[in-house]
Amino acid sequence: MTGQAAHHYLVFETAGGCCGIAWNSVGITRFQLPTKSATATERILLRQIPDAKPGAPTPEVADAVAAVRRYFEGKETDFSMFKLDLGEPDPFFERVYEAARRPRSACSRWRAFTSSRHGRHSNLSGFKGGKASGEQEG
Numbered sequence: 001m002t003g004q005a006a007h008h009y010l011v012f013e014t015a016g017g018c019c020g021i022a023w024n025s026v027g028i029t030r031f032q033l034p035t036k037s038a039t040a041t042e043r044i045l046l047r048q049i050p051d052a053k054p055g056a057p058t059p060e061v062a063d064a065v066a067a068v069r070r071y072f073e074g075k076e077t078d079f080s081m082f083k084l085d086l087g088e089p090d091p092f093f094e095r096v097y098e099a100a101r102r103p104r105s106a107c108s109r110w111r112a113f114t115s116s117r118h119g120r121h122s123n124l125s126g127f128k129g130g131k132a133s134g135e136q137e138g
């Protein structure tokens with residue numbers, strides 16, 4: 001990520017839980033997958049970007065938030081138009097970002113990613129209602 005660029009962040013609700021997004025003047029720098037609470041999401045974001053400040057989203061970030069909400073409502077969503085500032089991610093995360101930005105369903109992205117990573121399809125049968133079986137509410 002750009003070293004001296006000021007970072008801002010926003011925590012927002014989706015059908016999947018509380019997500020977070022961070023950005024600077026170059027582009028989106030971080031996205032936090034859903035957690036159970038806004039506090040947890042904010043804590044994770046600030047662990048990665050401690051100097052970030054809460055901020056009103058730019059028009060592009062607002063569009064990204066709307067796209068994330070659509071995604072977690074189960075709608076096919078294309079994230080490829082959003083400008084990112086990822087600095088120098090390692091090769092594993094470059095593949096994750098590339099796969100996630102393709103306009104395909106979540107299941108087909110997950111299957112393609114896990115197949116290439118593990119050489120086979122992962123067994124997702126232990127997941128029910130978005131939680132791993134045995135995971136407790138709380």
